[in-house]
Amino acid sequence: MHKPHLLLAHEYWRNHLRPSDFAIDMTCGNGHDTLLLSDCLPLGLVYAIDIQEQAVKNTRMRLEGRSNIHLFHQSHETLPPLPKAPALIVYNLGYLPGGDKSITTQTETTLRSLQASLAALAPDGALSITCYPGHEEGAREETAVRAWVNSLSEKKFFHEWRPGSPTLFWIVAH
Numbered sequence: 001m002h003k004p005h006l007l008l009a010h011e012y013w014r015n016h017l018r019p020s021d022f023a024i025d026m027t028c029g030n031g032h033d034t035l036l037l038s039d040c041l042p043l044g045l046v047y048a049i050d051i052q053e054q055a056v057k058n059t060r061m062r063l064e065g066r067s068n069i070h071l072f073h074q075s076h077e078t079l080p081p082l083p084k085a086p087a088l089i090v091y092n093l094g095y096l097p098g099g100d101k102s103i104t105t106q107t108e109t110t111l112r113s114l115q116a117s118l119a120a121l122a123p124d125g126a127l128s129i130t131c132y133p134g135h136e137e138g139a140r141e142e143t144a145v146r147a148w149v150n151s152l153s154e155k156k157f158f159h160e161w162r163p164g165s166p167t168l169f170w171i172v173a174h
């Protein structure tokens, strides 16, 4: 499947990360994004979080044998204790592909989590957020995330392919 928003997000991550950095995947789902982060950080560390046990299991299976990854079965509303300030925190919002579509990220908790993540970033660290406005909660979430991003004084970039398609937000901390 052609997923230009994810390919572009991955390109940003590859260009941004250094091999010993620390990164967090706030919605690890089936582990595709976590795998890419793990590849970018051969001397570093990835924390991967998901609210669904199935997602954590799927990510564990995909990343089997790797030592630079810690998994957390919890909501990203609360950050686990961090070993150092993250260079990158990623959110691929929405529901688990192939899973229960009713378990989707929620606007209010996403905004609280984004605020905490921005405060936790290392200097020049980045936030990568992919929103899916093609379903009802996703549309509400995308509008709220866009307003939040617009309110920030940090450097930011939007990529939107056409109305209703996924949006990528990239924010670089001061």
Ligand SMILES: C[S@@+](CC[C@H](N)C(=O)[O-])C[C@H]1O[C@@H](n2cnc3c(N)ncnc32)[C@H](O)[C@@H]1O
Pocket: 026, 027, 028, 029, 030, 031, 032, 033, 034, 049, 050, 051, 052, 055, 074, 075, 076, 077, 092, 093, 094, 095, 096, 097, 103, 104, 105, 106, 109
């Ligand atoms: C679009 S999927 C992520 C895809 C994933 N990054 C991948 O590469 O396969 C969104 C994920 O967000 C998770 N999620 C929903 N609410 C959450 C929350 N409050 N905290 C953490 N994860 C959450 C869902 O369980 C789902 O797995």
